Amino acid sequence: MRALIAAGIGLAAAFALVLTMTAVGAPPGETSPKPLHTTVPAHP
Known part of the structure; x- marks a missing residue:
């Protein structure tokens, strides 16, 4: 029951x-x- 109360308080x-x-x-x-x-361009 305490876990349910804690979950309700967290929610x-x-x-x-x-x-x-x-x-x-x-x-x-x-x-x-x-x-x-986000990527490094390729060098030829």
Whole structure:
């Protein structure tokens, strides 16, 4: 029974965190128009 209560408290805390982040909104700024390169270009 204690495990169920602990899971409920954890779920409520996670839900509260999501609601808080939603209420705060995204940080101001713009994304870069340039694509992000994650691989090293091959040299001939």
